[in-house]
Amino acid sequence: MKIVYLYDGTPFIVKLNEEGEYVYPNDEYTEVPPPEGIYQPFYYDGNEWIGTSKEEWEAMQERPPLTPKAIELLVAQLQMQVMIGNKKTKELEDKLKISEKTLAETVMKVAELENKYGGNA
Structure with missing residues (x-):
């Protein structure tokens, strides 16, 4: 068992099937976890995680x-x-x-x- 991450940051548990093969999600995913300190909303662009800064996130919370x-x-x-x-x-x-x-x-x-x-x- 291992964890991959959909491009929206959702973790997905990859398990072995009966033939011993990993079953991956149908959506795009990465094995690179979102970095610490990244704020929602964030996404993976195929190369790196793009997220909201702490200041932007806090400003959204103030509404x-x-x-x-x-x-x-x-x-x-x-x-x-x-x-x-x-x-x-x-x-x-x-x-x-x-x-x-x-x-x-x-x-x-x-x-x-x-x-x-x-x-x-």
């Missing part, structure tokens, strides 16, 4: 998690955006109806004039 209040605020903001979008959509629909009505009235006037003057101007 406060969303609290229920923050989530409620975010939801309220999204609802406001939807309401504003719906209002603008309604305004555009109203303008379109007015434009369609005006166009229909204009077409009717043109048809009346053509009928009145015989269509040959």
Whole structure:
């Protein structure tokens, strides 16, 4: 039995099968373990382990998690955006109806004039 590491750092135990052969993972792997002091996220690029520095990792940890209040605020903001979008959509629909009505009235006037003057101007 031995351990290899998938390129995402996941350890994989390689065991012998019934024929005495090692059974390796189907994914890419290396026998080189991730070095001490490497921070997530990290990966093996085929030659070496590439990871996050301690400073970058700590900066990611400093972000406060969303609290229920923050989530409620975010939801309220999204609802406001939807309401504003719906209002603008309604305004555009109203303008379109007015434009369609005006166009229909204009077409009717043109048809009346053509009928009145015989269509040959």
